[in-house]
Amino acid sequence: MTAPVTQTATPGGFLVQFVLPRGVTLATAPEPLDTRVRLREVPPAVVAVIRYSGFWSTSNDDEHLSKLQSTLKAADIAWTGEPVVSRYNAPFIPWFMRRNEIWLRVADSR
Numbered sequence: 001m002t003a004p005v006t007q008t009a010t011p012g013g014f015l016v017q018f019v020l021p022r023g024v025t026l027a028t029a030p031e032p033l034d035t036r037v038r039l040r041e042v043p044p045a046v047v048a049v050i051r052y053s054g055f056w057s058t059s060n061d062d063e064h065l066s067k068l069q070s071t072l073k074a075a076d077i078a079w080t081g082e083p084v085v086s087r088y089n090a091p092f093i094p095w096f097m098r099r100n101e102i103w104l105r106v107a108d109s110r
Contacts (some may be wrong), residue, residue, distance in 0.1 A: 004086035004101070017042075047103040048072055048079060055095045061085055065102050078107035 008029045020029055028039040029039055050068040056062045065083050072079055081104075 006087075006103075007085045008082050012055040019096045046106040047084075048077065048106055049101050049103050051099065051101050053096055053098050053100065056087065056091075056100070058099070061100075061102065064100075068102055068104060072104065080107045081105045 002018045002020060004019055006019070008017075012104045026041055028037055034041065036050045036080075048068060050071075052060070052108050068083075069079075084103040086101040086103060088101075089097070
């Protein structure tokens with residue numbers, strides 16, 4: 001399993017992304033067998049992150065997203081785009097041992 005696996009809301013569903021290990025490039029990654037899977041390079045970005053454990057649920061994600069947004073507002077840091085929910089563990093890992101994150105892309109401050 002690659003880690004993290006991320007999800008971003010899109011019209012009609014979710015964009016699920018698997019992060020390939022360091023050292024794997026577009027040229028060296030295995031070709032996907034499913035035509036719905038596409039390899040692409042994602043440019044680097046500065047993101048604000050909140051880390052939390054617990055069940056994979058909308059209510060848990062929303063609670064932590066709200067905390068992250070409140071913290072950024074208090075620090076006068078703007079963000080852009082949709083939140084990215086990141087999962088680091090397999091589903092069979094006990095809820096209290098799971099590592100989850102929400103990422104918000106920090107707006108360009110130049």
